[in-house]
Amino acid sequence: xxxxxxxxxxxxxxxxxxxxxxxxxxxxxxxxxxxxxxxxxxxxxxxxxxxxxxxxxxxxxxxxxxxxxxxxxxxxxxxxxxxxxxxxxxxxxxxxxxxxxxxxxxxxxxxxxxxxxxxxxxxxxxxxxxxxxxxxxxxxxxxxxxxxxxxxxxxxxxxxxxxxxxxxxxxxxxxxxxxxxxxxxxxxxxxxxxxxxxxxxxxxxxxxxxxxxxxxxxxxxxxxxxxxxxxxxxxxxxxxxxxxxxxxxxxxxxxxxxxxxxxxxxxxxxxxxxxxxxxxxxxxxxxxxxxxxxxxxxxxxxxxxxxxxxxxxxxxxxxxxxxxxxxxxxxxxxxxxxxxxxxxxxxxxxxxxxxxxxxxxxxxxxxxxxxxxxxxxxxxxxxxxxxxxxxxxxxxxxxxxxxxxxxxxxxxxxxxxxxxxxxxxxxxx
Amino acid sequence: xxxxxxxxxxxxxxxxxxxxxxxxxxxxxxxxxxxxxxxxxxxxxxxxxxxxxxxxxxxxxxxxxxxxxxxxxxxxxxxxxxxxxxxxxxxxxx
Ligand SMILES: Cc1cc2nc3c(=O)[nH]c(=O)nc-3n(C[C@H](O)[C@H](O)[C@H](O)COP(=O)(O)OP(=O)(O)OC[C@H]3O[C@@H](n4cnc5c(N)ncnc54)[C@H](O)[C@@H]3O)c2cc1C
Ligand code: SF4
Ligand code: SF4
Numbered sequence: 001x002x003x004x005x006x007x008x009x010x011x012x013x014x015x016x017x018x019x020x021x022x023x024x025x026x027x028x029x030x031x032x033x034x035x036x037x038x039x040x041x042x043x044x045x046x047x048x049x050x051x052x053x054x055x056x057x058x059x060x061x062x063x064x065x066x067x068x069x070x071x072x073x074x075x076x077x078x079x080x081x082x083x084x085x086x087x088x089x090x091x092x093x094x095x096x097x098x099x100x101x102x103x104x105x106x107x108x109x110x111x112x113x114x115x116x117x118x119x120x121x122x123x124x125x126x127x128x129x130x131x132x133x134x135x136x137x138x139x140x141x142x143x144x145x146x147x148x149x150x151x152x153x154x155x156x157x158x159x160x161x162x163x164x165x166x167x168x169x170x171x172x173x174x175x176x177x178x179x180x181x182x183x184x185x186x187x188x189x190x191x192x193x194x195x196x197x198x199x200x201x202x203x204x205x206x207x208x209x210x211x212x213x214x215x216x217x218x219x220x221x222x223x224x225x226x227x228x229x230x231x232x233x234x235x236x237x238x239x240x241x242x243x244x245x246x247x248x249x250x251x252x253x254x255x256x257x258x259x260x261x262x263x264x265x266x267x268x269x270x271x272x273x274x275x276x277x278x279x280x281x282x283x284x285x286x287x288x289x290x291x292x293x294x295x296x297x298x299x300x301x302x303x304x305x306x307x308x309x310x311x312x313x314x315x316x317x318x319x320x321x322x323x324x325x326x327x328x329x330x331x332x333x334x335x336x337x338x339x340x341x342x343x344x345x346x347x348x349x350x351x352x353x354x355x356x357x358x359x360x361x362x363x364x365x366x367x368x369x370x371x372x373x374x375x376x377x378x379x380x381x382x383x384x385x386x387x388x389x390x391x392x393x394x395x396x397x398x399x400x401x402x403x404x405x406x407x408x409x410x411x412x413x414x415x416x417x418x419x420x421x422x423x424x425x426x427x428x429x
Numbered sequence: 430x431x432x433x434x435x436x437x438x439x440x441x442x443x444x445x446x447x448x449x450x451x452x453x454x455x456x457x458x459x460x461x462x463x464x465x466x467x468x469x470x471x472x473x474x475x476x477x478x479x480x481x482x483x484x485x486x487x488x489x490x491x492x493x494x495x496x497x498x499x500x501x502x503x504x505x506x507x508x509x510x511x512x513x514x515x516x517x518x519x520x521x522x523x
Contacts, residue, residue, distance in 0.1 A: 123453050124460040124498060135460075135498030138453060159453035160443045165434045175434055175442055212490065229497050231507070232515075238489035239478035239496075240513045 005182040009035040009078070011421055012097050012186040014085055015362070017045020018064065018407060019192035019399025019414045021071045026418030028076035032425065035184050036071065037099060038081045042146035044068050045194050049129070051224035053407060054273040055304040059226070061145055068147040081148060086181075088189060088368035090392050093428065097184040103177035105153035110172035113149035115141060117164035117173065125157045131219035133229035133236055139164045144227060188394045188421040191370065191378055192414070193362035195400040198252035198260060200354060206251060207323045212237040213331050214323060214352045217247075217270060224277050233281050235351045237329045242285060242350035245278060246333060247271040248320055249291040252357030260357040262375050265404040267355035268295045272305055274353065275313045288314045288349070290335060298408060318345075323352065358404040370395055378402045388417035394428070396420050463487065463495050468504075468519055471496075475508035475516035 011027050013020045016038030024034040036043065047053075048068065050060035071077050080099065087098040106117075117139035127136035129143050138157040141149060153164070153175075165173040200216050201209030213235045215223075222228045235242045249271060253264040268291065275287045294315070296305040309315065318335040326332035326348040333352065337345045360377045364370050371379040371391035378397045380387045388396045398417035399410040443450050466485040470476055478496060482489035496517050499505035508516040 119502070123456050125456055126494070133497065134494060134501055138456075155446070156449050157453050157456060158446075159450050159457060160439055160446065162434065162439060173434060175439065229501075230493075231500075234493070234515075236490055236493060238482070239493045239515065241510075241515070243513070 005180075007035065007182065007184050009033045009184060009186045010425060011035070011188045011190060012037060012088075012095060012184050013190045013192055014088065014097070015045070015192040015194055015399075015401065016040075016043030016071075016079065016081070017192060017194045017399060018047040018067065019194065019401065019410050019417075020045070020190070021067045022411050022414035023190045023192060023398055023418045023421075024071050024077050025067065025074065026415055027421060028071075028074045030418070030422050032076060032422065034077045035186065036077060036079050037083045037085055037097065037184070038079065039083060039085075040142075041082050041104070041150070041152050042142050042148070043071065043079060043081065044145075044147065046218075047407060048143075048145065049218070049225075050221050051226075051228075052273065052277060054269045055298070055300045057273070057276070061225075065145050065147075068145075072147050079148065081150075082152070085367060088364075088370075088395075090189070090369075090394055093187065093394070095186045095189045095394060097186070097189070099182055099184060101180045101182060103155075103179060104150060105155060105158075105175055105177050106151060106168075106172040107174055108148070108150050110170040111150045112170055112172075113141060113151065114169060115151065116167045116169060117151050117153075120163045120167045122161060122163065123157050123159055125154070127229070129222075130229040131215070131222045133219065133222065187425050188396065190388075190417050190421055191362070191364075191368075191390070191395065191397045191401050192399045192417075193360070193378075193401045195358045195404065196361045198258060198357035198359055200356060202252065202258060205320070205322045206248075206354065207325075211323055211325050211331060212329055213350065214354060217267065217274070217353055217355050220274050220353045221270075224274060224281075233278060235329070240329075240350060241282065243282075244286040244349045245275075245282075245288070245351045245353065246331070246347075246349040247275065247287075247289045247353045247355060248323075248333075249289060249355045250357075251320075251354040253355075254292065255357070258357065260359065262404070263295060264355075264358040265295065265297070266358070266406050269298075269301055269304065269406065271353070271355050272296075272308045272313070276308055276311065279311055279313065286314070286349075287312075288316055288347075290316050290318045290320055290333070292317070292319065298406060358400065360401065362401065368392075368395075370397075373403075375403065386416075386420065388413060388420050394424055396424075460495070463491070464499070467492065467495055467499070471505065471517055471519045475518035477511055477514035477516050479514065481517075
């Protein structure tokens with residue numbers, strides 16, 4: 001234990017999504033030394049995986065990549081990717097993070113991101129970065145604007161054929177690499193661990209993930225992205241250009257039976273955004289949103305909703321009773337039409353998108369004593385006046401780690417977390 | 430220079446990671462078989478996903494994943510539309 005590498009920083013930020021990046025940049029700009037601990041092979045979180053963002057319809061990658069790059073090149077910020085956080089403790093004035101660096105099976109100092117390993121690897125598996133809608137190799141770079149631009153080997157799918165080592169121009173491949181433990185000591189920590197989605201196969205009424213052409217909203221983000229799996233909108237069962245696409249709201253939120261009684265806040269807006277983008281690429285398609293009520297809470301959001309209605313997107317106030325396989329690979333929806341006296345109606349669509357619930361990605365149990373709220377997100381001690389303050393002094397939070405929110409609120413909160421952490425370091429150290 | 434991954438060491442590592450290697454080889458087998466069948470169909474003519482699926486007797490969802498994989502790695506291209514479906518063809522050198 002004593003032989004473990006020990007590194008010192010002012011702040012350790014857990015999670016390299018947009019919240020973590022913004023917090024780190026704001027602290028770094030004030031002269032504080034920051035470490036970002038990210039579990040994935042790239043920083044950027046969900047935002048870098050989105051197509052465009054509501055309500056401005058800016059290209060997500062165009063506005064996330066500069067932030068990723070700024071953090072990566074910042075003199076005061078050090079990125080640690082593919083890291084597992086084993087423990088995060090606060091004792092007297094010191095935060096200690098115990099971390100395992102997972103192997104990429106190559107030397108990051110030698111890898112130049114040329115992708116020769118990827119091109120020559122013979123193993124094809126489903127590409128999770130593209131919603132499992134296309135293939136990737138066992139040696140790969142997650143996506144073209146991943147940061148750092150380093151390859152990794154998916155060891156569980158590697159045949160150890162040796163081809164990547166043979167073609168690598170810098171002799172970077174190392175099949176024998178082992179996980180390495182290290183410790184970061186800091187004065188403060190900021191938890192920006194973000195979110196995950198409720199499982200698509202959770203609900204019996206929704207076909208438990210077995211119905212063709214029922215996809216998740218994150219898969220739709222990939223379909224709509226310029227470098228998506230098909231480079232256009234197609235339905236996954238057979239490549240048909242869909243004529244009719246439906247969105248099911250609250251498909252995992254506001255549902256006590258799933259343990260998610262809260263509203264996930266961003267689903268109404270991203271469903272409207274996805275419809276708008278689809279109406280651009282498929283102008284003749286019928287677009288329908290089945291909703292309980294529309295929550296357009298932010299600046300310009302109500303106008304965004306009204307614009308969508310004016311564009312011909314249909315909003316059906318309803319409760320979905322069941323989803324089943326329809327004729328010709330379509331999806332049949334049975335629903336209670338609430339504006340037609342609650343009558344039971346049926347309709348078929350080529351493609352159905354589930355707006356699944358947002359749940360915390362990280363459970364601190366057994367890793368850190370930071371308190372969770374009843375919704376399982378990180379508890380904000382003073383949610384009204386200081387939402388980034390947690391139950392542990394010197395440990396702050398920002399972004400979706402403390403509850404569902406959009407990018408605007410995430411960025412604002414990240415600035416606040418950086419300010420609180422900066423103040424704490426100035427006053428108590 | 431490449432001593433760290435030398436043949437003998439790799440051999441023993443393959444034994445150590447036997448389950449992973451077996452799994453990977455299974456992936457190679459499946460994809461080689463599917464790619465071969467798809468490539469044979471779209472070598473000289475562009476076809477839609479349902480046409481390819483019918484010709485090779487494989488599920489069209491699976492065919493779409495593999496054709497989009499071929500496209501991603503530069504081995505196939507999208508061609509003209511036929512009704513609601515786009516056609517795909519192998520790039521000449523493949
Ligand atoms: C389908 C969809 C579409 C959306 N569209 C929009 C939109 O158009 N406009 C908008 O404003 N908002 C949109 N959002 C919401 C937006 O994605 C979030 O507001 C934003 O991504 C939150 O950023 P974050 O950094 O808090 O979390 P995340 O993006 O989840 O980032 C968290 C990061 O922490 C890492 N991490 C987690 N746990 C650990 C750990 N234990 N150790 C190390 N690292 C860890 C994760 O790998 C990840 O990189 C959308 C959401 C969804 C689901
Ligand atoms: S071939 Fe070598 S240098 Fe190129 S991306 Fe792969 S590991 Fe990196
Ligand atoms: S050793 Fe593994 S990662 Fe490298 S080329 Fe072979 S299968 Fe791919």
